[in-house]
Amino acid sequence: MLVGTPLDPQTEAPAPPASLDAFLAGIGPRAFRFAEAGLRHREDALDAVQDAMIKLLAYRDRPASEWTPLFWSILRSRIVDVQRRRGFRLKFWAPAPEADGESSIDWADAAAxxxxxxxxxxxxxxxxxxxxxxxxxxxxxxxxxxxxxxxxxxxxxxxxxxxxxxxxxxxxxxxxxxxxxxxxx
Incomplete structure (x- = not known):
């Protein structure tokens, strides 16, 4: 369970978010890390997460308990689409850009x-x-x-x-x- 996630007192499971905005705000950083690990490119990962969030808006009327699997399914599909598209590129003409040290996220604790x-x-x-x-x-x-x-x-x-x-x-x-x-x- 994630730290700070409210629990539903009846089921001891994480309580569903109050709104789709709250859900998307909470899942954004984790989704970005997931997409970046799969795509290995910061901008592509940001685009994939944004696309997945936009597509999830079509499901806003669904129960909040369905948003998590829907979002991850949409994001995973988007990542696979980008990977497939890359597979068709002529890699020797347009190699994938190397990740530079400045684009990496610093997860270190500031107090350490x-x-x-x-x-x-x-x-x-x-x-x-x-x-x-x-x-x-x-x-x-x-x-x-x-x-x-x-x-x-x-x-x-x-x-x-x-x-x-x-x-x-x-x-x-x-x-x-x-x-x-x-x-x-």
Whole structure:
């Protein structure tokens, strides 16, 4: 569960947001990180998130409990569309731009000392690199289940596969990440 997320007292589950605006405001930063990990380009990730948010507006009349899986499904589809479009480019004529250090997000705690801040930045960078090295389905399963804390059924719905496939992709992702990050620990 996310820190600061209000709980529904009857079900002990996160309470649905009061409005679609509140939902979109809360999910925006996480959606951006998800899109950036999949697209590896800041501007494309911002565009994908914005497109997904705009498309979700068509579902504003749906119950708030349906917004989360709908949004992640829309965003995932948008990311796949952008990736497919890139696949048709002539890569030797127009290589994908390299990410520069200035566009990376600094997740370090402002109150931490310089050494601790550097360790956190390095850990975040290693984690992002390791996630980018995973196959797309494993990266999606890991991000949705572990980082976004969606349940297996919702993740399966978002990914368009069975719950067993989600568990398999997640298990393989965890194993690969553990191997890649073992020396860093």
């Amino acid at each position: 000392g310089p050494a601790e801040a550097q360790d956190r930045r390095e850990a975040y960078t290693r984690m992002v690199q390791a996630l980018r090295g995973l196959p797309a389905r494993q990266r999606e399963a890991f991000t949705l289940r572990v980082l976004e804390e969606l349940d297996v059924a919702t993740t399966a719905k978002v990914m368009g596969c069975s719950e067993g496939s989600v568990k398999t992709h997640l298990s393989r992702a965890r194993e690969a990440l553990q191997q890649q990050l073992e020396d860093f620990r």
